[in-house]
Amino acid sequence: MLGLTLKLPVWQAPMAGISTPELTAAASNAGVLGNIGAGYLSGEQTEEFVQRVKRLTKAPFGINLFVPEKVQADLxxxxxxxxxxxxxxxxxxxxxxxxxxxxxPSAFNEQLTIVLQEKVKVCSFTFGLPPEEVIEQLKANGTVTVGTATTVDEAIACERAGIDAVVVQGSEAGGHRGAFQQPESMIGLMSLLPQAVQEVSIPVIAAGGVMNGKGVAAALCLGASAAQLGTAFLVTEESGAHPLxxxxxxxxxxxxxxxxxxxxxxxxxxxxxxxxxxxxxxxxxxxxxxxxxxxxxxxxxxxxxxxxxxxxxxxxxxxxxxGKRQTVDELVIHIAKETEEALLAANATMQNMKRSNH
Incomplete structure:
Protein backbone atom coordinates (compact mmCIF):
# COMPACT_ATOMS: atom_id res chain seq x y z
CA MET A 1 0.00 0.00 0.00
CA LEU A 2 1.25 3.48 -0.98
CA GLY A 3 4.66 2.00 -1.80
CA LEU A 4 5.29 1.22 1.88
CA THR A 5 6.82 -2.18 2.60
CA LEU A 6 5.41 -2.90 6.04
CA LYS A 7 5.36 -6.29 7.79
CA LEU A 8 2.03 -5.40 9.36
CA PRO A 9 -0.75 -2.98 8.22
CA VAL A 10 -0.29 -0.82 11.32
CA TRP A 11 0.74 2.81 11.81
CA GLN A 12 2.04 4.23 15.07
CA ALA A 13 0.03 7.42 15.56
CA PRO A 14 1.96 10.71 15.51
CA MET A 15 1.52 12.15 19.02
CA ALA A 16 2.69 15.76 19.36
CA GLY A 17 4.51 16.33 22.64
CA ILE A 18 4.89 12.59 23.24
CA SER A 19 6.80 11.47 20.14
CA THR A 20 10.46 10.59 20.57
CA PRO A 21 12.94 9.59 17.87
CA GLU A 22 13.29 6.27 19.73
CA LEU A 23 9.54 5.59 19.51
CA THR A 24 9.28 6.44 15.80
CA ALA A 25 12.38 4.41 14.90
CA ALA A 26 11.39 1.43 17.08
CA ALA A 27 7.98 1.28 15.37
CA SER A 28 9.51 1.43 11.88
CA ASN A 29 12.20 -1.10 12.79
CA ALA A 30 9.48 -3.46 14.08
CA GLY A 31 7.81 -3.44 10.66
CA VAL A 32 5.00 -0.90 11.12
CA LEU A 33 4.97 2.78 10.10
CA GLY A 34 6.54 4.96 12.77
CA ASN A 35 5.38 8.57 12.76
CA ILE A 36 6.75 11.83 14.19
CA GLY A 37 4.22 14.10 15.90
CA ALA A 38 5.80 17.42 14.89
CA GLY A 39 2.84 19.66 15.77
CA TYR A 40 4.57 21.60 18.56
CA LEU A 41 8.14 21.57 17.21
CA SER A 42 9.99 24.51 15.67
CA GLY A 43 11.60 24.16 12.24
CA GLU A 44 15.00 23.59 13.85
CA GLN A 45 13.64 20.98 16.29
CA THR A 46 11.86 19.22 13.42
CA GLU A 47 15.09 18.96 11.43
CA GLU A 48 16.99 17.58 14.43
CA PHE A 49 14.19 15.10 15.19
CA VAL A 50 14.02 13.77 11.61
CA GLN A 51 17.80 13.38 11.44
CA ARG A 52 17.87 11.49 14.75
CA VAL A 53 15.18 9.10 13.49
CA LYS A 54 17.22 8.54 10.32
CA ARG A 55 20.23 7.57 12.43
CA LEU A 56 18.09 5.00 14.28
CA THR A 57 16.30 3.37 11.33
CA LYS A 58 16.67 2.76 7.61
CA ALA A 59 12.96 1.86 7.35
CA PRO A 60 10.35 4.36 6.05
CA PHE A 61 8.65 6.63 8.57
CA GLY A 62 6.19 9.50 8.50
CA ILE A 63 5.75 12.95 9.98
CA ASN A 64 2.58 14.80 10.98
CA LEU A 65 2.15 18.57 10.64
CA PHE A 66 -0.60 20.79 12.05
CA VAL A 67 -2.23 22.92 9.37
CA PRO A 68 -2.31 26.51 10.76
CA GLU A 69 -5.74 27.65 11.91
CA LYS A 70 -7.03 31.22 11.95
CA VAL A 71 -7.73 32.21 15.54
CA GLN A 72 -9.06 35.33 17.22
CA ALA A 73 -9.47 36.50 20.80
CA ASP A 74 -9.82 39.91 22.42
CA LEU A 75 -7.93 41.19 25.47
CA PRO A 105 3.30 31.17 15.85
CA SER A 106 3.18 28.33 13.33
CA ALA A 107 6.34 26.61 12.11
CA PHE A 108 4.39 24.94 9.27
CA ASN A 109 6.37 26.46 6.39
CA GLU A 110 9.75 25.77 8.00
CA GLN A 111 8.66 22.20 8.79
CA LEU A 112 7.54 21.69 5.21
CA THR A 113 10.98 22.75 3.98
CA ILE A 114 12.53 20.10 6.26
CA VAL A 115 10.13 17.38 5.02
CA LEU A 116 11.10 18.17 1.42
CA GLN A 117 14.81 18.52 2.21
CA GLU A 118 14.98 15.26 4.19
CA LYS A 119 12.69 13.41 1.74
CA VAL A 120 10.49 12.01 4.52
CA LYS A 121 8.48 9.11 3.05
CA VAL A 122 5.05 10.03 4.46
CA CYS A 123 3.65 13.43 5.46
CA SER A 124 0.25 13.59 7.17
CA PHE A 125 -1.81 16.65 8.08
CA THR A 126 -4.10 17.39 11.02
CA PHE A 127 -6.66 20.20 11.56
CA GLY A 128 -7.14 20.88 7.87
CA LEU A 129 -5.83 20.55 4.34
CA PRO A 130 -2.63 22.18 3.12
CA PRO A 131 -2.68 24.43 0.04
CA GLU A 132 -2.81 22.64 -3.32
CA GLU A 133 0.77 23.69 -4.20
CA VAL A 134 2.05 22.06 -0.99
CA ILE A 135 0.44 18.73 -1.91
CA GLU A 136 1.94 18.99 -5.42
CA GLN A 137 5.40 19.83 -4.04
CA LEU A 138 5.37 16.82 -1.72
CA LYS A 139 4.16 14.43 -4.41
CA ALA A 140 6.83 15.67 -6.83
CA ASN A 141 9.34 14.99 -4.05
CA GLY A 142 8.18 11.35 -3.71
CA THR A 143 6.41 11.94 -0.40
CA VAL A 144 3.09 10.18 0.28
CA THR A 145 0.46 12.69 1.49
CA VAL A 146 -2.12 11.73 4.12
CA GLY A 147 -5.12 13.69 5.39
CA THR A 148 -7.02 13.28 8.67
CA ALA A 149 -10.83 13.11 8.74
CA THR A 150 -13.48 12.71 11.43
CA THR A 151 -16.45 12.58 9.04
CA VAL A 152 -17.13 11.13 5.59
CA ASP A 153 -17.35 14.68 4.18
CA GLU A 154 -13.85 15.46 5.49
CA ALA A 155 -12.55 12.22 3.93
CA ILE A 156 -14.12 13.22 0.59
CA ALA A 157 -12.52 16.67 0.92
CA CYS A 158 -9.12 14.99 1.41
CA GLU A 159 -9.55 12.93 -1.75
CA ARG A 160 -10.73 15.92 -3.78
CA ALA A 161 -7.67 17.89 -2.63
CA GLY A 162 -5.43 15.24 -4.24
CA ILE A 163 -4.27 13.63 -0.99
CA ASP A 164 -2.96 10.05 -1.40
CA ALA A 165 -4.64 8.46 1.66
CA VAL A 166 -6.78 9.43 4.63
CA VAL A 167 -6.75 8.54 8.33
CA VAL A 168 -10.36 8.38 9.54
CA GLN A 169 -10.55 9.06 13.27
CA GLY A 170 -13.47 7.76 15.26
CA SER A 171 -14.62 9.63 18.35
CA GLU A 172 -12.89 6.97 20.50
CA ALA A 173 -9.48 8.47 19.66
CA GLY A 174 -7.31 9.95 22.40
CA GLY A 175 -6.09 13.54 22.48
CA HIS A 176 -7.14 15.99 19.76
CA ARG A 177 -8.83 14.66 16.66
CA GLY A 178 -8.20 16.10 13.21
CA ALA A 179 -11.60 17.71 12.62
CA PHE A 180 -11.52 20.66 10.21
CA GLN A 181 -15.16 21.16 9.21
CA GLN A 182 -17.89 22.49 11.50
CA PRO A 183 -19.85 21.43 13.46
CA GLU A 184 -17.51 19.02 15.21
CA SER A 185 -18.66 15.41 14.89
CA MET A 186 -18.51 12.48 17.31
CA ILE A 187 -19.03 9.51 14.98
CA GLY A 188 -17.57 6.23 16.27
CA LEU A 189 -15.03 4.34 14.16
CA MET A 190 -17.24 1.30 13.45
CA SER A 191 -19.81 3.61 11.86
CA LEU A 192 -17.40 6.06 10.22
CA LEU A 193 -14.96 3.58 8.66
CA PRO A 194 -17.22 1.55 6.31
CA GLN A 195 -19.03 4.72 5.18
CA ALA A 196 -15.72 6.45 4.37
CA VAL A 197 -14.44 3.34 2.55
CA GLN A 198 -17.63 3.33 0.47
CA GLU A 199 -17.36 7.00 -0.49
CA VAL A 200 -13.65 7.43 -1.30
CA SER A 201 -11.32 5.49 -3.56
CA ILE A 202 -8.04 6.36 -1.78
CA PRO A 203 -6.70 4.04 0.96
CA VAL A 204 -8.34 4.56 4.35
CA ILE A 205 -6.42 4.11 7.62
CA ALA A 206 -8.60 3.43 10.68
CA ALA A 207 -7.94 5.23 13.97
CA GLY A 208 -9.74 5.60 17.27
CA GLY A 209 -9.80 3.14 20.15
CA VAL A 210 -7.77 0.45 18.32
CA MET A 211 -5.36 -1.07 20.86
CA ASN A 212 -4.62 -4.65 19.76
CA GLY A 213 -4.72 -7.20 16.95
CA LYS A 214 -8.44 -7.83 17.32
CA GLY A 215 -9.05 -4.14 16.67
CA VAL A 216 -6.70 -4.21 13.66
CA ALA A 217 -8.52 -7.27 12.27
CA ALA A 218 -11.89 -5.55 12.73
CA ALA A 219 -10.62 -2.45 10.90
CA LEU A 220 -9.33 -4.56 8.00
CA CYS A 221 -12.68 -6.41 7.80
CA LEU A 222 -14.46 -3.05 7.57
CA GLY A 223 -12.33 -2.07 4.57
CA ALA A 224 -9.37 -0.23 6.08
CA SER A 225 -5.98 -0.58 4.39
CA ALA A 226 -4.26 -0.22 7.78
CA ALA A 227 -5.00 0.70 11.40
CA GLN A 228 -3.38 3.55 13.33
CA LEU A 229 -2.76 3.05 17.06
CA GLY A 230 -1.92 5.87 19.46
CA THR A 231 -2.60 5.02 23.10
CA ALA A 232 -1.19 1.49 22.71
CA PHE A 233 2.16 3.05 21.66
CA LEU A 234 1.89 5.89 24.19
CA VAL A 235 2.30 3.45 27.11
CA THR A 236 5.34 1.67 25.62
CA GLU A 237 8.83 2.08 27.07
CA GLU A 238 10.05 4.15 24.11
CA SER A 239 7.25 6.72 24.37
CA GLY A 240 8.08 10.18 25.70
CA ALA A 241 4.90 10.38 27.81
CA HIS A 242 5.42 11.30 31.48
CA PRO A 243 5.55 8.16 33.70
CA LEU A 244 2.44 9.42 35.56
CA GLY A 323 -3.02 -1.02 27.39
CA LYS A 324 0.07 -2.96 28.54
CA ARG A 325 3.52 -2.10 29.83
CA GLN A 326 5.85 -3.34 27.09
CA THR A 327 8.39 -2.34 24.48
CA VAL A 328 7.38 -1.37 20.94
CA ASP A 329 8.81 -4.69 19.69
CA GLU A 330 6.67 -6.67 22.14
CA LEU A 331 3.56 -4.67 21.23
CA VAL A 332 4.02 -5.26 17.49
CA ILE A 333 4.66 -9.00 18.01
CA HIS A 334 1.44 -9.27 20.04
CA ILE A 335 -0.54 -7.27 17.46
CA ALA A 336 0.69 -9.51 14.61
CA LYS A 337 -0.25 -12.68 16.49
CA GLU A 338 -3.67 -11.38 17.57
CA THR A 339 -4.52 -10.03 14.10
CA GLU A 340 -3.79 -13.37 12.47
CA GLU A 341 -5.71 -15.29 15.15
CA ALA A 342 -8.73 -12.96 14.90
CA LEU A 343 -8.89 -13.19 11.10
CA LEU A 344 -8.51 -17.00 11.18
CA ALA A 345 -11.24 -17.26 13.84
CA ALA A 346 -13.59 -15.08 11.77
CA ASN A 347 -12.90 -17.20 8.69
CA ALA A 348 -13.46 -20.45 10.66
CA THR A 349 -16.80 -19.13 11.92
CA MET A 350 -17.88 -18.40 8.35
CA GLN A 351 -16.79 -21.85 7.18
CA ASN A 352 -18.71 -23.51 10.03
CA MET A 353 -21.82 -21.51 9.14
CA LYS A 354 -21.53 -22.58 5.50
CA ARG A 355 -21.18 -26.24 6.49
CA SER A 356 -24.14 -26.10 8.87
CA ASN A 357 -26.30 -24.51 6.14
CA HIS A 358 -25.69 -27.38 3.69
Whole structure:
Protein backbone atom coordinates (compact mmCIF):
# COMPACT_ATOMS: atom_id res chain seq x y z
CA MET A 1 0.00 0.00 0.00
CA LEU A 2 1.25 3.48 -0.98
CA GLY A 3 4.66 2.00 -1.80
CA LEU A 4 5.29 1.22 1.88
CA THR A 5 6.82 -2.18 2.60
CA LEU A 6 5.41 -2.90 6.04
CA LYS A 7 5.36 -6.29 7.79
CA LEU A 8 2.03 -5.40 9.36
CA PRO A 9 -0.75 -2.98 8.22
CA VAL A 10 -0.29 -0.82 11.32
CA TRP A 11 0.74 2.81 11.81
CA GLN A 12 2.04 4.23 15.07
CA ALA A 13 0.03 7.42 15.56
CA PRO A 14 1.96 10.71 15.51
CA MET A 15 1.52 12.15 19.02
CA ALA A 16 2.69 15.76 19.36
CA GLY A 17 4.51 16.33 22.64
CA ILE A 18 4.89 12.59 23.24
CA SER A 19 6.80 11.47 20.14
CA THR A 20 10.46 10.59 20.57
CA PRO A 21 12.94 9.59 17.87
CA GLU A 22 13.29 6.27 19.73
CA LEU A 23 9.54 5.59 19.51
CA THR A 24 9.28 6.44 15.80
CA ALA A 25 12.38 4.41 14.90
CA ALA A 26 11.39 1.43 17.08
CA ALA A 27 7.98 1.28 15.37
CA SER A 28 9.51 1.43 11.88
CA ASN A 29 12.20 -1.10 12.79
CA ALA A 30 9.48 -3.46 14.08
CA GLY A 31 7.81 -3.44 10.66
CA VAL A 32 5.00 -0.90 11.12
CA LEU A 33 4.97 2.78 10.10
CA GLY A 34 6.54 4.96 12.77
CA ASN A 35 5.38 8.57 12.76
CA ILE A 36 6.75 11.83 14.19
CA GLY A 37 4.22 14.10 15.90
CA ALA A 38 5.80 17.42 14.89
CA GLY A 39 2.84 19.66 15.77
CA TYR A 40 4.57 21.60 18.56
CA LEU A 41 8.14 21.57 17.21
CA SER A 42 9.99 24.51 15.67
CA GLY A 43 11.60 24.16 12.24
CA GLU A 44 15.00 23.59 13.85
CA GLN A 45 13.64 20.98 16.29
CA THR A 46 11.86 19.22 13.42
CA GLU A 47 15.09 18.96 11.43
CA GLU A 48 16.99 17.58 14.43
CA PHE A 49 14.19 15.10 15.19
CA VAL A 50 14.02 13.77 11.61
CA GLN A 51 17.80 13.38 11.44
CA ARG A 52 17.87 11.49 14.75
CA VAL A 53 15.18 9.10 13.49
CA LYS A 54 17.22 8.54 10.32
CA ARG A 55 20.23 7.57 12.43
CA LEU A 56 18.09 5.00 14.28
CA THR A 57 16.30 3.37 11.33
CA LYS A 58 16.67 2.76 7.61
CA ALA A 59 12.96 1.86 7.35
CA PRO A 60 10.35 4.36 6.05
CA PHE A 61 8.65 6.63 8.57
CA GLY A 62 6.19 9.50 8.50
CA ILE A 63 5.75 12.95 9.98
CA ASN A 64 2.58 14.80 10.98
CA LEU A 65 2.15 18.57 10.64
CA PHE A 66 -0.60 20.79 12.05
CA VAL A 67 -2.23 22.92 9.37
CA PRO A 68 -2.31 26.51 10.76
CA GLU A 69 -5.74 27.65 11.91
CA LYS A 70 -7.03 31.22 11.95
CA VAL A 71 -7.73 32.21 15.54
CA GLN A 72 -9.06 35.33 17.22
CA ALA A 73 -9.47 36.50 20.80
CA ASP A 74 -9.82 39.91 22.42
CA LEU A 75 -7.93 41.19 25.47
CA UNK A 76 -10.98 40.81 27.74
CA UNK A 77 -11.20 37.08 26.87
CA UNK A 78 -7.47 36.72 27.54
CA UNK A 79 -7.80 38.49 30.89
CA UNK A 80 -10.66 36.15 31.93
CA UNK A 81 -8.64 33.09 30.88
CA UNK A 82 -5.64 34.33 32.92
CA UNK A 83 -7.89 34.82 35.97
CA UNK A 84 -9.26 31.27 35.67
CA UNK A 85 -5.74 29.84 35.66
CA UNK A 86 -4.23 32.09 38.38
CA UNK A 87 -5.26 29.86 41.36
CA UNK A 88 -3.65 26.81 39.71
CA UNK A 89 -0.43 28.71 39.03
CA UNK A 90 -0.30 29.78 42.69
CA UNK A 91 -0.95 26.23 43.90
CA UNK A 92 1.92 24.97 41.76
CA UNK A 93 4.28 27.66 43.08
CA UNK A 94 4.37 29.61 39.83
CA UNK A 95 4.56 33.36 39.31
CA UNK A 96 1.54 35.24 38.03
CA UNK A 97 1.27 35.22 34.24
CA UNK A 98 1.33 38.81 32.98
CA UNK A 99 2.14 37.95 29.37
CA UNK A 100 -1.08 39.36 27.92
CA UNK A 101 -2.16 37.96 24.55
CA UNK A 102 -0.57 34.50 24.07
CA UNK A 103 1.42 34.09 20.86
CA UNK A 104 0.94 30.93 18.83
CA PRO A 105 3.30 31.17 15.85
CA SER A 106 3.18 28.33 13.33
CA ALA A 107 6.34 26.61 12.11
CA PHE A 108 4.39 24.94 9.27
CA ASN A 109 6.37 26.46 6.39
CA GLU A 110 9.75 25.77 8.00
CA GLN A 111 8.66 22.20 8.79
CA LEU A 112 7.54 21.69 5.21
CA THR A 113 10.98 22.75 3.98
CA ILE A 114 12.53 20.10 6.26
CA VAL A 115 10.13 17.38 5.02
CA LEU A 116 11.10 18.17 1.42
CA GLN A 117 14.81 18.52 2.21
CA GLU A 118 14.98 15.26 4.19
CA LYS A 119 12.69 13.41 1.74
CA VAL A 120 10.49 12.01 4.52
CA LYS A 121 8.48 9.11 3.05
CA VAL A 122 5.05 10.03 4.46
CA CYS A 123 3.65 13.43 5.46
CA SER A 124 0.25 13.59 7.17
CA PHE A 125 -1.81 16.65 8.08
CA THR A 126 -4.10 17.39 11.02
CA PHE A 127 -6.66 20.20 11.56
CA GLY A 128 -7.14 20.88 7.87
CA LEU A 129 -5.83 20.55 4.34
CA PRO A 130 -2.63 22.18 3.12
CA PRO A 131 -2.68 24.43 0.04
CA GLU A 132 -2.81 22.64 -3.32
CA GLU A 133 0.77 23.69 -4.20
CA VAL A 134 2.05 22.06 -0.99
CA ILE A 135 0.44 18.73 -1.91
CA GLU A 136 1.94 18.99 -5.42
CA GLN A 137 5.40 19.83 -4.04
CA LEU A 138 5.37 16.82 -1.72
CA LYS A 139 4.16 14.43 -4.41
CA ALA A 140 6.83 15.67 -6.83
CA ASN A 141 9.34 14.99 -4.05
CA GLY A 142 8.18 11.35 -3.71
CA THR A 143 6.41 11.94 -0.40
CA VAL A 144 3.09 10.18 0.28
CA THR A 145 0.46 12.69 1.49
CA VAL A 146 -2.12 11.73 4.12
CA GLY A 147 -5.12 13.69 5.39
CA THR A 148 -7.02 13.28 8.67
CA ALA A 149 -10.83 13.11 8.74
CA THR A 150 -13.48 12.71 11.43
CA THR A 151 -16.45 12.58 9.04
CA VAL A 152 -17.13 11.13 5.59
CA ASP A 153 -17.35 14.68 4.18
CA GLU A 154 -13.85 15.46 5.49
CA ALA A 155 -12.55 12.22 3.93
CA ILE A 156 -14.12 13.22 0.59
CA ALA A 157 -12.52 16.67 0.92
CA CYS A 158 -9.12 14.99 1.41
CA GLU A 159 -9.55 12.93 -1.75
CA ARG A 160 -10.73 15.92 -3.78
CA ALA A 161 -7.67 17.89 -2.63
CA GLY A 162 -5.43 15.24 -4.24
CA ILE A 163 -4.27 13.63 -0.99
CA ASP A 164 -2.96 10.05 -1.40
CA ALA A 165 -4.64 8.46 1.66
CA VAL A 166 -6.78 9.43 4.63
CA VAL A 167 -6.75 8.54 8.33
CA VAL A 168 -10.36 8.38 9.54
CA GLN A 169 -10.55 9.06 13.27
CA GLY A 170 -13.47 7.76 15.26
CA SER A 171 -14.62 9.63 18.35
CA GLU A 172 -12.89 6.97 20.50
CA ALA A 173 -9.48 8.47 19.66
CA GLY A 174 -7.31 9.95 22.40
CA GLY A 175 -6.09 13.54 22.48
CA HIS A 176 -7.14 15.99 19.76
CA ARG A 177 -8.83 14.66 16.66
CA GLY A 178 -8.20 16.10 13.21
CA ALA A 179 -11.60 17.71 12.62
CA PHE A 180 -11.52 20.66 10.21
CA GLN A 181 -15.16 21.16 9.21
CA GLN A 182 -17.89 22.49 11.50
CA PRO A 183 -19.85 21.43 13.46
CA GLU A 184 -17.51 19.02 15.21
CA SER A 185 -18.66 15.41 14.89
CA MET A 186 -18.51 12.48 17.31
CA ILE A 187 -19.03 9.51 14.98
CA GLY A 188 -17.57 6.23 16.27
CA LEU A 189 -15.03 4.34 14.16
CA MET A 190 -17.24 1.30 13.45
CA SER A 191 -19.81 3.61 11.86
CA LEU A 192 -17.40 6.06 10.22
CA LEU A 193 -14.96 3.58 8.66
CA PRO A 194 -17.22 1.55 6.31
CA GLN A 195 -19.03 4.72 5.18
CA ALA A 196 -15.72 6.45 4.37
CA VAL A 197 -14.44 3.34 2.55
CA GLN A 198 -17.63 3.33 0.47
CA GLU A 199 -17.36 7.00 -0.49
CA VAL A 200 -13.65 7.43 -1.30
CA SER A 201 -11.32 5.49 -3.56
CA ILE A 202 -8.04 6.36 -1.78
CA PRO A 203 -6.70 4.04 0.96
CA VAL A 204 -8.34 4.56 4.35
CA ILE A 205 -6.42 4.11 7.62
CA ALA A 206 -8.60 3.43 10.68
CA ALA A 207 -7.94 5.23 13.97
CA GLY A 208 -9.74 5.60 17.27
CA GLY A 209 -9.80 3.14 20.15
CA VAL A 210 -7.77 0.45 18.32
CA MET A 211 -5.36 -1.07 20.86
CA ASN A 212 -4.62 -4.65 19.76
CA GLY A 213 -4.72 -7.20 16.95
CA LYS A 214 -8.44 -7.83 17.32
CA GLY A 215 -9.05 -4.14 16.67
CA VAL A 216 -6.70 -4.21 13.66
CA ALA A 217 -8.52 -7.27 12.27
CA ALA A 218 -11.89 -5.55 12.73
CA ALA A 219 -10.62 -2.45 10.90
CA LEU A 220 -9.33 -4.56 8.00
CA CYS A 221 -12.68 -6.41 7.80
CA LEU A 222 -14.46 -3.05 7.57
CA GLY A 223 -12.33 -2.07 4.57
CA ALA A 224 -9.37 -0.23 6.08
CA SER A 225 -5.98 -0.58 4.39
CA ALA A 226 -4.26 -0.22 7.78
CA ALA A 227 -5.00 0.70 11.40
CA GLN A 228 -3.38 3.55 13.33
CA LEU A 229 -2.76 3.05 17.06
CA GLY A 230 -1.92 5.87 19.46
CA THR A 231 -2.60 5.02 23.10
CA ALA A 232 -1.19 1.49 22.71
CA PHE A 233 2.16 3.05 21.66
CA LEU A 234 1.89 5.89 24.19
CA VAL A 235 2.30 3.45 27.11
CA THR A 236 5.34 1.67 25.62
CA GLU A 237 8.83 2.08 27.07
CA GLU A 238 10.05 4.15 24.11
CA SER A 239 7.25 6.72 24.37
CA GLY A 240 8.08 10.18 25.70
CA ALA A 241 4.90 10.38 27.81
CA HIS A 242 5.42 11.30 31.48
CA PRO A 243 5.55 8.16 33.70
CA LEU A 244 2.44 9.42 35.56
CA UNK A 245 0.63 9.77 32.22
CA UNK A 246 1.40 6.15 31.34
CA UNK A 247 0.39 5.00 34.83
CA UNK A 248 -2.89 6.96 34.66
CA UNK A 249 -3.86 5.14 31.45
CA UNK A 250 -2.77 1.71 32.68
CA UNK A 251 -4.82 2.08 35.87
CA UNK A 252 -7.88 3.67 34.19
CA UNK A 253 -11.08 2.11 32.94
CA UNK A 254 -13.34 3.26 30.13
CA UNK A 255 -15.49 5.40 32.49
CA UNK A 256 -12.43 7.48 33.49
CA UNK A 257 -11.91 8.70 29.91
CA UNK A 258 -13.63 12.01 29.16
CA UNK A 259 -13.79 14.81 26.61
CA UNK A 260 -12.46 18.23 27.61
CA UNK A 261 -11.46 21.62 26.22
CA UNK A 262 -9.81 22.66 29.50
CA UNK A 263 -6.17 22.35 28.47
CA UNK A 264 -6.23 23.55 24.88
CA UNK A 265 -9.55 25.13 23.92
CA UNK A 266 -10.14 22.26 21.46
CA UNK A 267 -12.02 19.06 22.31
CA UNK A 268 -9.63 16.30 23.35
CA UNK A 269 -10.06 12.93 25.05
CA UNK A 270 -8.12 11.88 28.14
CA UNK A 271 -8.12 10.56 31.69
CA UNK A 272 -10.26 12.74 33.96
CA UNK A 273 -8.53 14.69 36.73
CA UNK A 274 -9.18 17.62 39.04
CA UNK A 275 -8.29 20.31 36.50
CA UNK A 276 -10.72 18.89 33.92
CA UNK A 277 -13.54 18.56 36.46
CA UNK A 278 -13.10 22.06 37.86
CA UNK A 279 -12.84 23.69 34.43
CA UNK A 280 -15.84 21.81 33.00
CA UNK A 281 -18.39 24.52 33.84
CA UNK A 282 -16.03 27.26 32.65
CA UNK A 283 -15.30 25.97 29.15
CA UNK A 284 -17.31 28.85 27.64
CA UNK A 285 -14.66 31.25 29.03
CA UNK A 286 -11.65 29.41 27.57
CA UNK A 287 -9.61 30.80 24.71
CA UNK A 288 -9.80 29.04 21.32
CA UNK A 289 -7.09 26.57 20.28
CA UNK A 290 -4.12 27.01 20.17
CA UNK A 291 -4.21 30.08 22.47
CA UNK A 292 -5.56 28.14 25.46
CA UNK A 293 -2.92 25.47 24.80
CA UNK A 294 -0.20 28.13 25.00
CA UNK A 295 -1.73 29.60 28.16
CA UNK A 296 -1.82 26.25 30.03
CA UNK A 297 1.59 25.13 28.76
CA UNK A 298 3.48 26.39 31.82
CA UNK A 299 0.98 24.76 34.20
CA UNK A 300 1.28 21.39 32.46
CA UNK A 301 5.08 21.53 32.44
CA UNK A 302 5.27 22.54 36.11
CA UNK A 303 2.78 19.81 37.03
CA UNK A 304 5.01 17.30 35.23
CA UNK A 305 8.09 18.52 37.11
CA UNK A 306 6.24 18.23 40.44
CA UNK A 307 4.60 14.88 39.59
CA UNK A 308 1.15 16.46 40.01
CA UNK A 309 -1.03 14.44 37.63
CA UNK A 310 -4.19 16.40 38.60
CA UNK A 311 -2.93 19.30 36.44
CA UNK A 312 -1.49 17.31 33.51
CA UNK A 313 -3.16 16.56 30.16
CA UNK A 314 -3.39 12.75 30.30
CA UNK A 315 -4.54 12.05 26.75
CA UNK A 316 -5.96 8.58 26.11
CA UNK A 317 -8.32 6.77 23.77
CA UNK A 318 -11.45 5.01 25.01
CA UNK A 319 -9.89 1.56 25.50
CA UNK A 320 -7.39 1.99 28.40
CA UNK A 321 -8.02 -1.51 29.80
CA UNK A 322 -6.26 -2.92 26.72
CA GLY A 323 -3.02 -1.02 27.39
CA LYS A 324 0.07 -2.96 28.54
CA ARG A 325 3.52 -2.10 29.83
CA GLN A 326 5.85 -3.34 27.09
CA THR A 327 8.39 -2.34 24.48
CA VAL A 328 7.38 -1.37 20.94
CA ASP A 329 8.81 -4.69 19.69
CA GLU A 330 6.67 -6.67 22.14
CA LEU A 331 3.56 -4.67 21.23
CA VAL A 332 4.02 -5.26 17.49
CA ILE A 333 4.66 -9.00 18.01
CA HIS A 334 1.44 -9.27 20.04
CA ILE A 335 -0.54 -7.27 17.46
CA ALA A 336 0.69 -9.51 14.61
CA LYS A 337 -0.25 -12.68 16.49
CA GLU A 338 -3.67 -11.38 17.57
CA THR A 339 -4.52 -10.03 14.10
CA GLU A 340 -3.79 -13.37 12.47
CA GLU A 341 -5.71 -15.29 15.15
CA ALA A 342 -8.73 -12.96 14.90
CA LEU A 343 -8.89 -13.19 11.10
CA LEU A 344 -8.51 -17.00 11.18
CA ALA A 345 -11.24 -17.26 13.84
CA ALA A 346 -13.59 -15.08 11.77
CA ASN A 347 -12.90 -17.20 8.69
CA ALA A 348 -13.46 -20.45 10.66
CA THR A 349 -16.80 -19.13 11.92
CA MET A 350 -17.88 -18.40 8.35
CA GLN A 351 -16.79 -21.85 7.18
CA ASN A 352 -18.71 -23.51 10.03
CA MET A 353 -21.82 -21.51 9.14
CA LYS A 354 -21.53 -22.58 5.50
CA ARG A 355 -21.18 -26.24 6.49
CA SER A 356 -24.14 -26.10 8.87
CA ASN A 357 -26.30 -24.51 6.14
CA HIS A 358 -25.69 -27.38 3.69
Missing amino acids: KQVETAHQLLAPYRRELGMEEDESGMPAA HKEAILSANEKDIVLTKAFSGKTARGVSNRFIKEMQKREHALLPYPLQHVLTSGIRKQAGRLDEKEFMSLWSGQSPRL
